[in-house]
Amino acid sequence: MSTQLENPVEREFAEELSRSKGEPAWLTSLRGEAAELAGSLEWPKPEKTRIDRWNLTAFGQYGKPQALSAESELPEAAASLVAGAGALVVQRGSGTVLRRLPEELSAKGIIFTDLETAAAEHPELVQKYLFQAVKKDENKLTALHAALWNGGVFLYVPKDVEVDVPLQALFYNDNADVSFAPHILIVAERHSRVTYVDNALTIGGGADAVHHSVIEVFAEAGAKVDVATIHQLGSNVIDLTTRRAVLENDARIQWVIGDLNDGNVVSDTLSILKGNGSSSDAAVVSIGAGKQKMSLTTGAKHFGLNSDSNMVTRAVMKEEASAIINGVTKIEKGATKANGVQTEKVLMLSPKARGDANPILLIDEDDVTAGHAASVGQVNPEQVYYLMSRGVSKEEAQRLIIYGFLAPVVTEIPIDAVREQLQQLLERKLEA
């Protein structure tokens, strides 16, 4: 593949790439339409973040990676993240290199594979949901992503099936010139229960690059879905990630999001509480360093009666990093007895670090409860003094306070392995 990707991508190019990968015709035309749309749509405009000044053209070229036969062939940084995984999908750069679903899970009718394979093997199922939560025509980013996504994950859990062990995905890229754009589609049928965990990382720096990814979750009536997703992309990479869940009656989602990248980030997570009694819990933790700029948005949109949302974001900003943290609770007319709560807190560790917490409540219904809290501040010197007065060094005192600040998010993570992993990654970035 020698054609340099232009921005916006040409329709013919997207279609040609799709055909060359042997994708079904419906997907080829979806990509073509999306590419066409990308030409006329605008970039998203996150609050107080001028992403149009970022280098958003470095989408990379498609490169088909070589399949792996086992995790042992993974680079160490990637392998440690999936140690002990049962069900696993691994993507390197533009394509899937490993996938595995234990027999006992496939026997229950669970589908867990890369999205390209699923589009070919389960077209009706994929077509029914793909780009229904995140529409391809929302903005230039969603259109480009629809035209260019690669690899990805399709997770389908049939009605009444409950899975106790997390299903894991790993997305890594070790060549900055290669397109890296996973799309994750999760469908949990009525009264099913599933936990999905993924990690995205880049290895070895390189030229400017853009990682764009989307997670779409459909939780049908009574389904419970846990999604934990940790991104640690390099300083040369811009991470543009959109996550969205659509919840039917009594469905529940729990998001755990670790934005631990070293480059610029737009991270946008939204739960659409369509069904009565649906609920969403979102916990976001982030550490910024260097000259990183981040826009982290969490949202909940309530349509259902008695729907419930809770959002917590904790961010630590080091050096000259800056973060704009938005929480948007929207309660639509008719969503009586809905409850939406949000907290955003930023801790700044240097005088040049910047944090901005914007809690937004948009409420069009009277009979609801909603609350928000936000704070931006530095490590409290009284607290440091108190800890030091017991003999703890200044560094250790600050460390305790910082980890204490992050604890409300970290301790809530339901899966021990994910919590420990996140804790380690936090330490690595905090102590770098």
Add this chain to the structure above:
Amino acid sequence: MATQFTIEGLKAEIEGKEILKGLSLSMKGGEIHAIMGPNGTGKSTLASALMGHPKYEVTGGSAELNGEDLLEMGVDERARAGLFLAMQYPSEISGVTNSDFLRSAINARREEGNEISLIKFIRQMEGKMKELEMNPEFAHRYLNEGFSGGEKKRNEILQMMLLDPKVVILDEIDSGLDIDALKIVAQGVNAMRADDRAFLIITHYQRLLNYIKPDFVHVMMQGRIVKSGGPELAERLEAEGYDWVKNELGIVDETVGQA
């Protein structure tokens, strides 16, 4: 070595206002000293300046613990040298459990590689918590967060017990305590009395001194010690107030640094 704590001519100011105006005091291991005085005479400033609170600036004098110059040390070094201050208003620290913090504090006094084992630590902490009649769940609560006034004070005493200091300063440990809690706290302090440990109790009520018997009582006014005596001095202050001291010394306004 017998503990010797010596303060000489200590001067300290906050935001440019001089509060301590040359305070001298000498304490030996095994002794309990009480500093009494009306509000605004510099008692808590003495405690904070000795511990090294960042808002207080020492402008003169010295404070030595067993010959080591405390004022040259950072706050943490003073603590490791053996100074302990039970604070009047302990900080609340979210996300840090009481037990994690205490273990860090104990390990800060030990060589790397010689950290206290978790089992031993838990056994020690649970034992002391029992003595102080603290609910065991406080070990897992975030440090002082949501603690009542009395619970915070007990938690200060718990820390003192586990850290085994040489010089203990109790800054108004009796404020906000009901009589039962006061007795428990006093028991904790009395249990810690030892030949190599000195106590400095800062209070403006005689009440606490009914439960912790001081060897020496000092009256503080205008940022220095103006009168010293034995336990009978505290009793007279309780009975007669401070006016007779002021009259005797010709002091009109006992406070210091008040706007």
